[in-house]
Amino acid sequence: MTDASNCIRQLNPEKTDLLVPVTGSMFVRGEVEDCENVLIDIGTGYYVEKSLEDALDYFKRKVEFLSTQIEKVQQVGREKSNVRAAIIEVLEGKMQAQAQLQQVAAQQKKPAKA
Numbered sequence: 091m092t093d094a095s096n097c098i099r100q101l102n103p104e105k106t107d108l109l110v111p112v113t114g115s116m117f118v119r120g121e122v123e124d125c126e127n128v129l130i131d132i133g134t135g136y137y138v139e140k141s142l143e144d145a146l147d148y149f150k151r152k153v154e155f156l157s158t159q160i161e162k163v164q165q166v167g168r169e170k171s172n173v174r175a176a177i178i179e180v181l182e183g184k185m186q187a188q189a190q191l192q193q194v195a196a197q198q199k200k201p202a203k204a
Contacts, residue, residue: 091156094130095149098142101125 103125109117128145129137140148 091149091153095146095153098128098145098149101128101142 101122106122106125108120108122110120111117125142127139127141129139130145130148132138132148
């Protein structure tokens with residue numbers, strides 16, 4: 091999103107020639123016809139024509155939204171990690187208790203030597 095915002099800011103009505111990426115390593119020469127409006131991808135194959143100011147505002151809002159969602163997901167991840175650590179601690183305690191019970195039972199079964 092920030093790349094798109096930077097590209098919009100670099101549009102210059104006096105310089106209309108540009109290279110258009112076709113693949114990751116192939117470009118073709120292109121020319122911008124309208125420097126006042128841009129076509130932006132809003133997702134799932136939908137494109138919207140917006141003015142430069144509206145496009146910048148859209149990208150700003152999108153970055154803010156995504157940042158908020160990332161923070162929420164990170165918080166949930168931390169909570170789940172804490173729950174996982176607590177579960178592991180309880181399981182390890184139960185396994186140690188079980189091992190001690192088995193040792194005591196094994197010692198009681200041994201016959202006493204005279």
